[in-house]
Amino acid sequence: MRxxxxxxxxxxxxxHPCKNSGTCRDxxxxxxxxxxxxxxxxxxxxxxxxxxxxxxxxxxESSTVYRSAYFSTLADKQLKGFVVKRFKSPGQISxxxxxxxxxxxxxxxxxxxxxxxxxxxxxxLNKHNRSVIKQNTYLQFENGVAFSMLWLKEQLSTKSxxxxxxxxxxxxxxxxxxxxxxxxxxxxxxxxxxxxxxEASHIKGNGISIxxxxxxxxxxxxxxxxxxxxxxxxxxxxMWHHICVTWKSTKGTWQLYLDGQLRNSGTGLKEGYxxxxxxxxxxxxxxxxxGGGFNIEDSFGPGxxxxxxxxxxxxxxSDIAEQYANCNITEVDxxxxxxxxxxxxxxxxxIEP
Numbered sequence: 001m002r003x004x005x006x007x008x009x010x011x012x013x014x015x016h017p018c019k020n021s022g023t024c025r026d027x028x029x030x031x032x033x034x035x036x037x038x039x040x041x042x043x044x045x046x047x048x049x050x051x052x053x054x055x056x057x058x059x060x061e062s063s064t065v066y067r068s069a070y071f072s073t074l075a076d077k078q079l080k081g082f083v084v085k086r087f088k089s090p091g092q093i094s095x096x097x098x099x100x101x102x103x104x105x106x107x108x109x110x111x112x113x114x115x116x117x118x119x120x121x122x123x124x125l126n127k128h129n130r131s132v133i134k135q136n137t138y139l140q141f142e143n144g145v146a147f148s149m150l151w152l153k154e155q156l157s158t159k160s161x162x163x164x165x166x167x168x169x170x171x172x173x174x175x176x177x178x179x180x181x182x183x184x185x186x187x188x189x190x191x192x193x194x195x196x197x198x199e200a201s202h203i204k205g206n207g208i209s210i211x212x213x214x215x216x217x218x219x220x221x222x223x224x225x226x227x228x229x230x231x232x233x234x235x236x237x238x239m240w241h242h243i244c245v246t247w248k249s250t251k252g253t254w255q256l257y258l259d260g261q262l263r264n265s266g267t268g269l270k271e272g273y274x275x276x277x278x279x280x281x282x283x284x285x286x287x288x289x290x291g292g293g294f295n296i297e298d299s300f301g302p303g304x305x306x307x308x309x310x311x312x313x314x315x316x317x318s319d320i321a322e323q324y325a326n327c328n329i330t331e332v333d334x335x336x337x338x339x340x341x342x343x344x345x346x347x348x349x350x351i352e353p
Contacts, residue, residue, distance in 0.1 A: 019044045023085075036104055071096050071108075071148040078109045078142035082128040088113075088120065092146060095123035099150055106130065111145045158294035160301065160347040162283040165291065167197065167310065167336045172275035175335070176315040177210060178244040178257075178323055179308040184301075186236055188213060193286035193298045195308065199279030206287050207275040210245055212300070219245050219254055221270040231256040233263045242324040246314045249273055255314075260324030262317060283308055283341065310335045 018024045018033035022044030025032045035044035084104070089095045092110045099105040102125060109124040132138050133149060177195055192212035199207050209228075211218040212235060220228035233256055235241055244257040252271035256264045280291045283305060286298035307323075313333045322328040329337075 017043060036102055070151055071099075072151065073146050073148040074139075075146055076141055076143055077139055077147040078111075078145040079107055079126055079128070079133070079139050079147055081138055082107075082126040082132065083109070083124045084127045085125040087123055089123035091119040092121070092148075095121075096148060096150075098123060099125055099148075106150055107133070108148045108150075109142075109145055110148065111142075157301070157347065158285060158296055158299055160299075161285045161294070161345075162308075162341045163291060163344040163346070164281045164336055164340055165344075166278055167281040168275070168277045168279060168312075169335070170277050170312070172277075172312055172335075173250075174246075174248040174312070174314050175208070175275065176244060176246045176311040176313065176320075177208070177309070178242070178311075178315070178320065179305055180240055180242050181212070181235075181303060181305045182238065182240045183212065183235060183303040184238055185303075186238060190296070190300070191218075191286075191298050192300050194283065194300050194305065196282050196285065196287045197275070197279050197310075198282070198287035198290045199276040200290055201276050207279055208247075209286060210243075211286075211298070217243070217256060219247070219256070219269070221247055221252075221275070222273055229254060229266060229269050231264045233258055244315065244320045244323070248314050257317075257320050257324075260321040281310065281336065307338045308341065309337050 017031060018035070019039075022036055022039065023034040025034060033042065033044050035041070039045075085098075085102075087098075089098065089110065095108050095110045099108050104127050105125045106128055107126045109126065110121055112119070112121040128138075130149075139147065179194065181194060183192070191214040193209060194212055195208070195210040196206045197208040206220065207222060209220045211220070214230070216234040217231045218228055219231060242257075242259050244255075246255040246257075247253070247269060249270075249272055251267045252269040252273075253267050254265060254269045255262060280287070282291065284300040285294040287293055288295065307327070307329065309329060311330075311333050312335045315330070319330050322330075331337075
């Protein structure tokens with residue numbers, strides 16, 4: 001059996017007091033929310049690993065316009081050891097739909113109720129890495145049970161991005177770029193350009209660009225001159241992470257912070273250079289021309305990003321640690337802020353909790 005769907009999974013519980021697919025239960029003095037994995041809070045409003053979850057203005061789910069989903073089903077098979085939810089279901093299709101409504105769900109077990117003629121049964125929603133289905137230890141024979149694996153396909157696109165023109169008012173002899181990001185495909189072959197800044201004097205390329213998968217986090221300054229550095233740091237999961245990149249013209253000094261901690265640094269990155277003013281920032285695409293020239297091989301996504309900010313100075317380690325821990329975004333020497341991108345979105349989904 002295959003079930004095809006195109007759904008915005010975030011909006012299915014819009015009238016529900018529990019957010020982010022949380023389950024509402026009656027309490028002594030009101031209600032309690034049982035949160036889905038990855039969320040916490042009274043109403044499941046907080047995102048694990050993202051300190052800005054209650055205060056950010058917008059979040060962008062980039063580079064996917066459509067999400068297609070289907071289930072591949074094995075009869076008389078059951079996955080054991082990964083059940084998160086178990087409940088009565090009116091049928092196998094309904095069980096599959098319940099999995100689609102929970103973004104953490106990766107597969108289902110459905111067992112028909114004995115002596116039923118209406119297709120009712122027990123539905124189990126599983127959460128696991130896809131590799132476990134290759135291990136017979138977990139996928140076992142069980143008469144009358146149907147195991148269904150959920151497969152999602154999200155398309156990269158050069159038509160999805162956020163743009164800010166005239167992003168800098170003066171030349172930059174130093175800068176810091178910080179953002180929170182959550183990748184949804186760690187096996188992507190795209191170089192995953194999250195941030196690019198281009199100005200007309202660059203015939204082809206960017207004044208600044210940050211790639212997440214090139215094949216590691218790669219920082220480039222004056223790309224037309226092929227000046228870049230492999231930071232040696234790579235993200236290997238689908239959790240939220242805070243990334244900060246700093247650069248200073250003096251000695252070409254650069255630093256890479258991951259989740260509030262300095263992970264690598266070096267010198268010799270475009271020493272003595274100044275980044276020209278008046279350029280365009282694009283989130284989610286690498287610019288080969290100012291504001292355009294996008295290539296699918298460089299596109300970011302699928303994923304989410306928030307609090308992308310650029311400063312005209314090198315932030316201190318304590319400033320960066322405060323961003324990660326408390327979402328305390330300093331406005332001193334802030335060249336452009338996250339709020340400014342809200343009116344420059346193309347084919348993106350805005351999430352405002």
